[in-house]
Amino acid sequence: MLTSFLEGLFCCLISTPTNTVVPVETSEPEDGFEFVEVKPGRILRVRHIIPDRPVVEEPTGLGGTVSCKRKITVYRNGHLFIENLGDRASADLKNCRNGETEPNSTVEVELTDCGKSSPPVTIPEARSDSITAGNSGASETGAMGGDAPAAGHTDQSQQTRKRRQKPKRTVVIDCERKISSCKGTHVDVALFFIHGVGGSLDIWGSQLDFFSRLGYEVIVPDLVGHGASTAPQIAAAYTFYALAEDMRIIFKRYARKRNILIGHSYGVSFCTFLAHEYPEQIHKMVMINGGGPTALEPSLCSIFNLPTCVLHCLSPLLAWCFLKAGFARQGAREKQLLKENNAFNVSSFVLRAMMSGQYWPEGDEVYHAELTVPILLIHGMHDKFVPVEEDQRMAEILLMAFLKVLEDGSHMVMMETPDAVNTLLHEFFLWEPVTLPLPKKESKMRPETAITRTNDPKAISEPAKVRPATAKPT
Secondary structure (H helix, E strand, O other): OHHHHHHHHHHHHHOOOOOOOOOOOOOOHHHOEEEEEEEOOEEEEEEEEOOOOOOEOOOOOOOEEEEEEEEEEEEOOOEEEEEEOOOOOOHHHHHHOOOOOOOOEEEEEEOOOOOOOOOOOOOOOOOHHHOOOOHHHHHHHHOOOOOOOOHHHHHHHHHHHHHHOOEEEEEEEEEEEEEOOOOOOEOOEEEEEEOOOOOOHHHHHHHHHHHHHOOOEEEEEOOOOOOOOOOOOOHHHHOHHHHHHHHHHHHHHHOOOEEEEEEEOOHHHHHHHHHHHOOOOEEEEEEEOOOOOOOEOOOOOOHHHOOHHHHHHOHHHHHHHHHHHHOOOOOHHHHHHHHHOOOOOOOHHHHHHHHHOOOEOOOOHHHHHOOOOOEEEEEEOOOOOOOHHHHHHHHHHOOOEEEEEEOOOOOOHHHHOHHHHHHHHHHHHHOOOOOOOOOOOOOOHHHHHHHHHHHOHHHHHHHHHHHHHHHOOO
16 A cells, blocks of 8 residues: 555656556467557557457257337437337247337437436337327327326326327337347357456456367457556547547458357447447447446546545545445455456556546437347446446346346456356357247138229229120120
């Protein structure tokens, strides 16, 4: 503690950071580490594992097709109205999906940025061709209650409904997605693991060993300023957009035909960004303690807004707080995991810049609701950074979401309970929906068309006139 305080004081006097992350120069190619220069002077360490495996061609005709149809409407009073219009692929998707929402149903939530403006208002389900202005709106409002409301309440409800009937933005999604099992022997499958703030690729050690033994190709980068990647001494290098562009370059460099993204904490935002940018290449995605579907905005009242030298003096306290909040237990094993896996080992300058650079206004509920990729959400019950309600809200917004809660885990659940996490991941990678056969079309079209033709007087009279005319020449 005294050493950290003296280093922080020295940092304040000379106005330079006391610790700077530099790339490891002794890494050899056989270690699986590569250094990718995403920009001049901006180098990321990437662990790329290509295990020896038999070449198996991708099977054709397997998997299931899911109809992704939904209408997303944002109203001016701050409400998000989602109508799921697609047919469910199979019964197992109905049972595995979080919540009880049916595909041909509606989901109504309140946007977080303007959620305090007015309480949610329920809109009855109706087709677009049956919605009319004027009396229909009044009758629907009156049908909600048994007694006639007062005049003031009626005017207020009518004004609220009038505002709701004028959407600010409407997004319609209509596509089909084929989902198949991703085995380690398939050469077209690649796994991308992305860590969060303060971590490194070492936090995925158990997952890397497990899936590389199964034959999966694994790509795990160190974010800039973390692990053995370079740490630029400029705050603009750690904004969300700068980091997202780094992940885009890494993804385009190593991507296969079917890619699976696994993100933890802040890394979930980058996975969401990639899934939104490359929907055809992202086959599945996993969110581990990623939080709710809210737009990112740095907090003005945060300890990370303190000067870098002060944060450096407080680094032992911050590490202790991370141990208490990030792990369900604080024993010798957890302390060893925190130290050996570099779960929270980053310079004070990088930590401050990362926290203040989390500005991503596009990543709101609508942005997440537009995703059509199947997503597995894993949450540690004892997580003090991300409440379980946030992951539950995320599961409600997403089109295909599987929420799994581990009772023995916390924020670093992949390090605390690696066996349970690896089992969930592997089962999700192998999962594929079973498409039910389409119902046979009934052959009633011909008789119905024949009846309509015979009932038509013109259809009867015209042939009667034609037959004698054509019979005269003979």
